[in-house]
Amino acid sequence: MPHPQSTLMAFGDGRQKLRIGLLLLDNFTLNALSGFIDALRLAADTGGRSRQIDCGWVIMGKGMVRASCGLAISPDSEPLPPARFDYLAVVGGNDYAERVQPAWVTAYLQETAAAGIPLIGLCTGTFNIARAGLMQGVTACLHWNVHQEFAAQFPKVRAISDRIFLDTGNRITCAGSTGAPDLALHLIDRHCGPERAQQSLRHMVLNDQREASYPQAQFSPEARDIHDDLVRRAVVIMEQTLNDPISIDRLATRLGISGRQMARRFAASLDQTPSQYYRFLRIRYGAWRLIHSTDLISDIAADSGFCDASHFQREFRGHYGVSPAKYRKGAIASA
Template sequence: MMQRRQSGSADTASLRVGIILAENFTLSALSLFIDHLRLAADKEDKSRPILCTWQIMNSRPESIRASCGVSVSRNSDLTDPTAFDYIAVVGGLLHGRRQVDEPTTRYLQKAASLGVPLIGICTGTFILCRAGVMKERTACVSWYHRQDFMEEFPDHKACSEQMYLVDGDRITCSGGGGAAELALHLIEKHLSRPLARKASHILLLDRPRRGDTPSLQPHPPLTEEVNHVVDARVRRAMMEMEQNMIDPLSISDVADRLGISSRQLERLFQSVLGMRPALFYRMIRLRYAHALLSQGELTITQVAFETGFSDCAHFSRQFKTMFGHSPSAMRGRSSQSAPIFPPVTATRQLGERAGVRLFEAL
């Protein structure tokens, strides 16, 4: 059981955050967010909430269970929203599960009407949208959940490039590392940059950012291409491939996850995209490799491994065939100079140019 004991005074704190946890919330998102606040809040290192305070709220007295099975106790009932500078909602598992109850939804709506800034962490953004408090606001969504978001909220704008996004008095983040960066942003804004740096140093998560600009999400999403594909089975297959880069699935495994045969999947891809699924899979892995190399942080061998290639020489040959230059020529080059990747609508021409033999079945 985890419980945060409050010993500081919220009246004297420069940053006051109320936290609502969804059922089956993501523990890592909460811990990365709250530990940055904890380390910045104390003048020594005793975990005292002096400079900032945080309070876990729940409409019911029982503890809240995370998706990993760990339970967290509340500090209070749903407190007066104006007692906080921000109210953050930490989301978690999406499908087939209730995330928050009706009293919590009404509480978020009340907070919005009172002008209290709201934060959506991980799929907490979905909760804010369902509560109707994200109208005419752009939401930051992880590339992993973007398709789910677009299907549920077709009238909302979504951003899957940044780790977090500030849109007026609504802040949303992609979860994981995005929760950490968002916490640093709040600490810098309300306390100081040195305190933010202190927290990230202690957590060994120090990564310099360009001023107040959020980092980019580390995975180049296929979402724009996916959104243009009408067939739901092909869209799902594309997402399965994108979510399995380091250890690529076999095409038969992809088909099994969709509940269809490999032959059916081959026909679908040929009909919709004009190419075999193995060709498409290899293409997006090479695109990801291109993005990693442009960041200049990994060696060519590491990039090959991260994109599912066990043979570095084989990876280099395929990379050069697709992009016209070797990985060694690409490494460290600015991502702004990267070529525009061909959309899936143009993959038929790509398949004809590269040759199916280059992208043999996995």
């Protein structure tokens, strides 16, 4: 592992075609950071030797920070002058629900934006960029699990969760997790060429680089084959609200169409009404929970958006032909 001082000396020494500063915040998600930075590392040198030749990166912060998994990391440096890199990536994490952030984070992001350096929101780093007032008029790509919280905190910022990342020029937002390496490869391809991106792919034992529009993994596999973008977005919202279902009228309003229009488009794409498909998702989620947890059926019913266990059992029996208890017992017996 290079010493922090040697990392700083290598970073921005004039050789690199791509230079990225990573601002690490408390409770950051390790998967997003490691996937992003490893794609850079494997493209930067030959043979996986990790020298910052074609790509340069530096991890910045104010003292030691911890990942959401508990791992402690000491940054290479305090925040550097923005002119030293081509992009600033903000690596957020489990503190996204906090509605305030340190003043120095806001000031540094605003300084970087004013210098014309594109800002990258990795995972929930987009929340921090938005808190600095730097997402006005820009669409943000969020992980489906934090979409509702982002919409509640920043109602004037359009948010989407039907792709893994979105590059709008001065703002690049990424759902995080396994989408982070794809974003890094996107930047490597742009600045260092497709050969370097392919080199990184080979080292990571990956077959292909996913495009920005690649859909986020969904609980419902058939949703990946939906060609109607509006129906696909409706299904994403349904999956985000399985435990607390919203009305179909409210869903249609969020999508900017009438309930009747949405019903027609669901019928054309899925041969079901929105309500039928929503209920199907909730029942199937309940079935998954029965097999993959030891939770009480009443708790699974509540988490699947049913008013009580009796309602869940009626709907479940109607779909699967057996009670939830028998379904669980049969799955255990056949395992």
